[in-house]
Amino acid sequence: MAGCGDxxxxxxxxxxxxxxxxxxxxxxxxxxxxxYLAVIGRQNGISAANIAVIFGFTPLAAVLFKPVCxxxxxxxxxxxxxxxxxxxxxxxxxAVVFFSPALVVQMSASRGLLNCPDGTFVxxxxxxxxxxxxxxxxxxxxxxxxxxxxxxxATSVDVNAVRGTSVTFxxxxxxCQALDVVSxxxxxxxxxxxxxxxxxxADNAAQGSFxxxxxxxxxxxxxxxxxxxxxxxxxxxVLGENVNAFGRQRLxxxxxxxxxxxxxGFFIDQASTVGHTDYTPGFYVFAAFILLDMALIAYxxxxxxxxxxxxxxxxxxxxxxxxxxxTFTFWxxxxxxxxxxxxxxxxxxxxxxxxxKLLIGLTATVMSLGIELPLFFVSRNILxxxxxxFSYSITFxxxxxxxxxxxxxxxxxYVLIIDIAGGAIFPLAYSAMTVFAKSVAxxxxxxxxxxxxxxxxxxxxxxxxxLLGGMSFDQIGGRLTFxxxxxxxxxxxxxxxxxxxxxxxxxxARHGSETPVLKTPAETSGNGTFxxxxxxxxxxxxxx
Numbered sequence: 071m072a073g074c075g076d077x078x079x080x081x082x083x084x085x086x087x088x089x090x091x092x093x094x095x096x097x098x099x100x101x102x103x104x105x106y107l108a109v110i111g112r113q114n115g116i117s118a119a120n121i122a123v124i125f126g127f128t129p130l131a132a133v134l135f136k137p138v139c140x141x142x143x144x145x146x147x148x149x150x151x152x153x154x155x156x157x158x159x160x161x162x163x164x165a166v167v168f169f170s171p172a173l174v175v176q177m178s179a180s181r182g183l184l185n186c187p188d189g190t191f192v193x194x195x196x197x198x199x200x201x202x203x204x205x206x207x208x209x210x211x212x213x214x215x216x217x218x219x220x221x222x223x224a225t226s227v228d229v230n231a232v233r234g235t236s237v238t239f240x241x242x243x244x245x246c247q248a249l250d251v252v253s254x255x256x257x258x259x260x261x262x263x264x265x266x267x268x269x270x271x272a273d274n275a276a277q278g279s280f281x282x283x284x285x286x287x288x289x290x291x292x293x294x295x296x297x298x299x300x301x302x303x304x305x306x307x308v309l310g311e312n313v314n315a316f317g318r319q320r321l322x323x324x325x326x327x328x329x330x331x332x333x334x335g336f337f338i339d340q341a342s343t344v345g346h347t348d349y350t351p352g353f354y355v356f357a358a359f360i361l362l363d364m365a366l367i368a369y370x371x372x373x374x375x376x377x378x379x380x381x382x383x384x385x386x387x388x389x390x391x392x393x394x395x396x397t398f399t400f401w402x403x404x405x406x407x408x409x410x411x412x413x414x415x416x417x418x419x420x421x422x423x424x425x426x427k428l429l430i431g432l433t434a435t436v437m438s439l440g441i442e443l444p445l446f447f448v449s450r451n452i453l454x455x456x457x458x459x460f461s462y463s464i465t466f467x468x469x470x471x472x473x474x475x476x477x478x479x480x481x482x483x484y485v486l487i488i489d490i491a492g493g494a495i496f497p498l499a500y501s502a503m504t505v506f507a508k509s510v511a512x513x514x515x516x517x518x519x520x521x522x523x524x525x526x527x528x529x530x531x532x533x534x535x536x537l538l539g540g541m542s543f544d545q546i547g548g549r550l551t552f553x554x555x556x557x558x559x560x561x562x563x564x565x566x567x568x569x570x571x572x573x574x575x576x577x578x579a580r581h582g583s584e585t586p587v588l589k590t591p592a593e594t595s596g597n598g599t600f601x602x603x604x605x606x607x608x609x610x611x612x613x614x
Contacts, residue, residue, distance in 0.1 A: 107291070108125060109349075113346075129291070129528055133529035137522055140303070143304075154364055154368060156293050168353040192237070217265070327438050330355075338352055401569075405466075411539035411555060423479070440490070441489075442497045445497040445498065453501060463563045464494075465498045465502075472489065
């Protein structure tokens with residue numbers, strides 16, 4: 071009986087099927103946990119301010135860890151061993167996050183006067199609640215407290231702001247209605263003595279549970295980002311001269327992400343109870359996918375970098391003496407900063423627009439299955455035609471369309487149209503970054519080069535975007551933040567194109583020829599880093 075591989079079309083390279091399956095399994099696993107790391111912390115009692123700080127600085131850990139892993143792979147020629155070790159610790163770190171204990175939240179109470187029907191509340195002594203109100207509640211991030219009436223009736227209130235002793239509630243009129251005091255106001259009462267109780271999280275850092283969660287999140291996020299980079303570097307080595315076909319392997323991860331995300335959400339909804347969300351089904355499915363991927367990686371031919379650099383540090387230093395490498399790394403950082411704002415505050419902005427969770431999920435489906443999937447499939451052709459820098463220029467234009475479009479939209483359903491452009495951002499940028507690292511690296515430094523670019527993208531870039539987005543949302547709001555970032559993206563697109571043309575002209579003049587040193591991926595694919603033994607193990611790469 072013919073094997074399953076014989077049933078596939080002749081255009082499909084059977085030797086590359088394990089790579090496609092790896093991306094499918096690993097991205098399916100990440101879809102189970104990636105979106106829930108922050109909300110688990112919130113459910114455990116960690117304040118929004120502390121979570122913002124944690125996730126603002128967590129990407130910086132990848133800046134240090136990625137180059138270390140790249141160096142180990144380049145020196146040991148054993149990417150398989152490094153990947154398996156990282157995946158093992160990835161399961162452990164996520165288990166700690168998903169089963170981390172909740173913080174002990176202490177409540178502090180202060181009496182005050184509730185004035186109805188306007189719903190203003192005046193504290194008798196603010197000092198009692200100063201530590202609880204230190205997180206500076208805002209309209210977009212209110213502090214949830216309890217308000218108790220003299221009749222022992224209590225209601226939940228969202229504190230928007232505190233100015234002196236005056237407290238502003240998010241739904242002031244509703245507070246009075248909930249306490250059923252409007253009729254008493256009509257009789258001439260001026261105010262009512264109530265007790266406001268708020269959770270005090272100023273000393274969260276002193277609790278072991280806080281650091282239990284924080285350390286495990288930092289490790290989990292760092293390992294996740296590093297695995298993305300080192301596996302991509304190993305896959306590029308397997309592809310060898312056909313490295314431009316990277317997107318056709320990576321697209322299978324996009325498929326699994328789009329399919330798995332709603333399924334895991336359904337499992338979590340089914341396991342949850344009223345007042346408590348049970349995120350553990352996400353971890354169980356995640357662990358199953360990672361274990362399957364580990365078995366696949368162990369079964370595949372050993373992954374390695376093609377050549378060993380005798381003068382590793384000198385070669386890396388020489389790479390960054392190149393103007394085009396330094397310039398491309400800078401634009402990679404900018405792309406990471408902009409995409410960091412989207413990853414951290416895109417859902418936040420949609421919720422402010424009143425978008426339902428269904429609509430938020432549909433935006434991910436439109437981008438992943440509707441746009442990312444076909445773009446990853448044709449990314450090779452795009453890179454061969456326009457090159458790396460122009461791919462970044464188009465990425466910046468897509469940023470501009472998404473940011474500016476979001477900033478003007480009033481009906482949240484229109485974002486589905488805007489995200490047609492937004493879905494092109496990641497495949498264009500990530501494919502260009504991955505193939506560029508492989509194409510410019512000297513023998514034995516390709517994994518390290520990709521790790522350095524990955525650190526600029528997911529480490530420094532995303533961290534800068536998280537901090538920039540958080541401060542800007544707090545100062546001018548989401549709508550103006552997105553609008554100004556959209557305008558900045560247009561400027562970046564023009565400048566990225568201009569810098570490429572300037573470098574191209576400089577190189578052409580230096581070499582006394584109209585043919586520039588900077589070439590398209592189709593021209594630079596034979597850079598001497600391809601190992602012929604890899605072709606023997608993996609087959610001809612001219613097919614999918």
